[in-house]
Amino acid sequence: MTYTISAPPHKKTKLDFKTLNLSKIIALLPLCLAAIYFFGVPALGIIVACVLAAVATEFGIQTIFKQKVTIADGHAALLGLMLALLIPPEAPIWIAIVSGFFAIAVGKHVFGGIGSYIFNPVLVSWVFVRSAWSSYMTPVSIPHVGQFSDLFLEPGAGLMVGVSPILLIGGVYLIYKRYVDWRVPLAFFATMVAIPQTLLFISGVAALVKEGVLNPLMYMSQFFVFLEMSPELPYAMIGAVFFGILFLATDSPTSPVTKSGRIVYGILCGVVVFIYGYFGNYVDGVFYGIFLANCVSSYIEFNTMPASFGTMSLPEKIYRNIMDKIPASMKFEVMDNE
């Protein structure tokens, strides 16, 4: 009897790249259905054209350059689908075809294919068509969540991605299943919420200072503004932003691999998107913002390389320095080893 020999480990996870892509596509399907219901047949046309263009481009490029054809792993289809959601449904069909081609050809393969691209191909292509044919690519309206029902069906949506923020819940499920990393979206979302609230607090304190209030309780009462919602938030909590948080920012090749780096990257995305959105609008802001954050992601990764295990980080060193100066009788700390 012959036996196979190979290097360990001899048992691996069943999860592979194809499953990851297909699960993301499935997570986006409810949103697509809602968009088709909302915008009608043109939306379906855009989606089909964009996906087909992306897959055909990948097939063409890999055949011409005699590479292994990888359309079956679903990555091209996923990129095409994500891209279609960012195109206004009124746009002509050739926009979808051009952008699908551009995403795969320039966004993905020029940079070296899966894992090597530095900018999210979806955003590369979106930025290209947005600047080249801005008249077609400008959405009819910029949504803003006025009432609670807007989270379920947003009548003011200009892009397919904005029709129903709640249908992006599939992305949260992917995070729960650990198909998608949790650090980037969490840091991103927390920053998006924290900045407007902090601004509200600062402006409240500044107003008090201006009035010359001396009562410290008045200042402390300003902490309660964290409980109420900043007027900025309804503009930020729209479908496009949630799509950016859950699907664009989490695209793994364009985000850092280190643990702390991913948190920094999420915060950076949040800050940049907020600045864009505050002075412009959040729909364009989230795409341009993540595109900008992609530029520095490898810089973040390089500067957050973990040290050897057991090495003290800077805060720990400072803490240790302080604690070593305090006499032993005065502290309630874990006794020294040895």
Next chain:
Amino acid sequence: MEIKKLETLPEKIIIPLRQHRGVVCEPLVKKGDRVLIGQKIGESEEYYSSAVHSSVCGEVLSIEEYPHPDGNKAMSIIIKPEDSNDTVVFSPYENIRSGQLADFIKESGIVEHYGMPTHTVLRPKGKNIDTVLINATSSEWIGGTFKTPKEYASQVIDALKLLMKAADAKKGAIVLRTDDKDSIAAFEGIEVDNKRLKVAPLVGSRKMGYYLNEQNSDIVVLSQERIFGKKILNFFTYNVTGRKVDIGCDPTDVGVAICGIKSAKALYDAVHEGRPFYDTVVSIEGVSDRMEYLLVKIGTPFKDVIDHYGFTGEIGKIIANGVRTGVAQYTDQVPVTKGTTRISLQRPEEVLTDDSIECIHCARCVDVCPVELIPSRLAVMADQGRFDECRQIHIENCIECGDCAAVCPSKIHILQLIRYAKDAIEMAYEDLPAKESSNLKLGCACGGE
């Protein structure tokens, strides 16, 4: 959980003369000799070696190169067993003195499962050991060799005392696994030197030293999360004692000796019954949900163990010592050695045949790495032969647990690449002139190997 005994006599017993790393033993018998159970059949004058004993009574068929479960061939003594229980006379050594104990361990052939003779761990040349740890984090398979859990606990404590005596160490600890409730229950409240001990979890900065102070005892029982891997010792030492072992050194350089539960039990048996190390418990798993524990004689071919397990279908892969880090075997004629703990079987359709694709930077490997490395980056560097850059990002810390390769959705052979780079680095720095001079120590403060 019960441990069955392999009663059927195999056609032949193959006892490799290499049971550990280091010096290979010289055979003491020749073809045609009759050997008894427990008879010493191989030994070496060198300190870095351990005696080999016959596990059966029978006739020596030949002494030749034979497959060894580590993947290479080793000089082995092949014995045709007889159906008899003739043993050499076993005499207990209850009152052995500390100085003789190391020699006694060498004579009894006790080795660690990670490939070191136990006496060289306890009494390394030129180093002082002050702490002995028994790693019982994978102890579920041994528990059944004892009649009751209490007996298990007290015997392990006794064995630890013996090990401490052999090493002349003042402090000792038994490390259990947090989710191994049976062992924790067995050890909870055990009395050592008239003090009741509690099983203490290793959390945060509370390491062994803290609990030694708190329980005011020389021996403590600790518990920690499960860790496994090939090069686990340095990380284990850091986890338990808080002592950082420099790269290129081993725990004995910081005064810590790590013993397995298996060698602790073997030492206990050797001292109290005079029986040398010639049988061992292996677990066998795979192809069905059943997992069996078998007490087998050292030298039994894997084939007989598998036959006893009762699987007759086609086998795709036989793996010694676990599916994560174990070695796949090319024949089922390899013998069980002192270092064998587990035999895993896989059906032909279970054998992995995935193709690797490019890294997608999903960072799963970073999330699972127990020693805070960036395995994806290491794999790329190793693949391109950039070994110095691997060193800069601490490749030596890798404990070779294989988690990174197991979770990789791109199916990259990360562990294999990292081991390749580590080997290359070791080879590159072995013949550096710096190593010959004792003044230059390759960035290592202890001066060890």
